[in-house]
Amino acid sequence: MTDLSTAHSGVSAAQGAHARDASPYDLAAMVAAREDERFSLHSKYLNEMWVRVLKTIGYDVGFTRGLGPYLWDRKGDRYIDLLSGWGVFAIGRNHPAVRDALVSVIDGEFANLVQLDVSTLAGILAEKLIERAPYLEKVFFANSGAESIEAAIKFARAATGRPGILHCAHSFHGLTYGSLSMNGDEIFKKGFGPLLPNAREIPFDDLAALEQALAGRDVAAFFVEPIQGKGVNIPADDYLAGVQALCRKYGTLFVADEIQTGIGRTGKFFAIDHYAGVEPDMVVVAKALSGGHVPVGAVLTRKWVFDKVFDRMDRAVVHGSTFSKNDLAMAAGVATLDVIKNERIVENAAAKGERLLASFRKMAEGYELVCDARGKGLMIGVEFGPPKSLKLKAAWNLLETVNSGLFCQLISIPLFRDHKVLTQVAGHGNHTIKLLPPLTLTDADCDWIESAFDAVIADAHDAPSAVWSLGKTLAGHAIKAGIGR
Template structure:
């Protein structure tokens, strides 16, 4: 690689520097590199369940493996790729920033692009007036915790059972799944859990008037749990009554995922004091998170000139991230992406509900837009019940792997279980999927679920293999 000077005196990397060629030359080392230098346990998981196909290309809702086989991605990077992979408008925006040689991250200046992105975001929440940018959803949650304590002078932080707000220490303290917390304590003091969708429990938790903020996902990612119609509005009223800030975690549900820009938009009158967004706002390229907040809260944090930098993040307002966010919001509007999410989501929900009526293993189907959960439950027929109970005895939630693995292996559909020990498979496809993609999804799920209702079958043979692996792992651990 060599470096040349341009006419302006800046350095330009020789175009012969080819990252694609570097990746291709090391493709055969993909898993050995990770085993040696990164997370060996994750490599073992991928190989055990047959996901070690080595993806080499992504475009829109599709992935291609090293053999050239095409897959439909219903995971979309845990919701990051709302626009699909490598959307040309986002890519062009990033190239424009690089070609423009902007004075990025001067620090003793302010960013035009950050101001523009903040303005665009606040159009979707007109009761809020300020934005704080971060590098991720978890970092946004950390900021919201600090802002809430500074604004209220209270120590308490409240979250819901089965919640997920991130894995940094503050956000981990509000995690509703103990498996993520084990071995990392002590965590943040004064962080407490309350039942989701239970206003009586919430009022009891708030009554002491020591809670700075109540954090809630409008639709919970772990299980795709949707509250009753009046829950969020009632929670907001209780927070107002007891002087607690109401914070909506829209990291996964926001930016069009549910067929509205925010999931709270499905519940008229809900106007949180803070909203945290991330994931899809990135356009799938450069991480970005944002906290939208009321001005009085913001002003409690940045209350004097000598406190102008009491909270921040080195890379948070970098021009590439801001450009990706601006381009993403423009694409959502110009290409009517959110409308497509609502339309295709309605179609898929109706299709899965028909499957639920015909298959005893399908216990429930729920969702909004393109955030859909298919919950499986114990069957009534004796032969299936015996097989189900065997799996549950070994590892609760293992049955979902009997659906997700054949979907991947036989139908080239990538999806995920909605949480540890969970019986729900979650769909988070790109918001740009077509009717043909919906056909692919429906036919694949129908075939795999139908096979699961036959015992013995290939699905239950897989279950036996997974159970043996689980037992072996437990004994070795």
């Protein structure tokens, strides 16, 4: 009789040899062959409204390649990316160390996601993260920032026995139901209610409001971004220390959402590291931890909180996620942290951010439309505001009447179209353009950014000009689409 285990082993070996000898599956050729269908495929099967937005503002150039802080479109034109996938590509696109780590996992034929086992790579990545926050002891892995926030909500309620969840106005913690319940922008919530009960909002950077909200001792956790992504809002120097003191006073867990600000973005590994003695009960990370390839999120937490969730053997799997500790995600995280350390990327973010911020502050002194420049590291906001001169004020007021925040498009679109600089507006109805570039910028990249902004802002101070002509066009689109204040 044939030994079934031997027979199976033989088939597997033959299949493995065939896979290694066969011609590679050529996705690049498939994509190239159907490149002309890029927007029609999305319009038919995915989000047609987003395609219409891209075409309206002239962003339908079709990017075909990315490397470091640069993108190339279908014509071969090079752009500098100050968006970095909303902060995902902190070490730049397609970093070779992360790519090599992922290839090594695939070539190694690891026993991935056995489930009735544990992952060595997950243990290594958890160890590396805790080294950066030694006051915490445990890590829970998830597939995204939003999923990590959901875990933190559950952990906070389990640990405290309280129902309340507190967040700040203008916050953004994700778009799943729990995280959406803590979203400070109503446009994301409209049509999706009812949301999570017992979620409340207070002003950002307001310790008196926080104490009033905590005084009832029914709040499980206060979730706060050390620097708010929507607007690049930076708190007073004593705010986070005050948050910590009040949370401890009233028995509420202090949760720092470092999904965008963490992993070196602000010139420190965590944004909370700018403030001496600030040690939250949970720190949530994601985005940059992936290296831009395989999504991964994590909740770093105190052991006593973790033990309240996983408190018995029959509750060992009371919360989890099927793909959360997969070997590709863990390898991406390990490689990313090694790159951050070995290439001194946090230090580079601090230096280049200081240079750019100084340049933008100089522009704020010289141009009446620029009212502020703020940030830490390479998380920078350039805020525009009402001009004083009558000629510019009339044009500004016209745009604001049609749609609040429309002026920023008069800066971001020419930056993209004329200077090949990709940026984003910091939120709906917002007058701030946010820079969130890869942390690997060079001095030559800074020259490019500074000269582009200076040229576009200077043009905006001439009325009439190409910038204000664009404004009339955008206002017309907004009126036609029924978009108003």
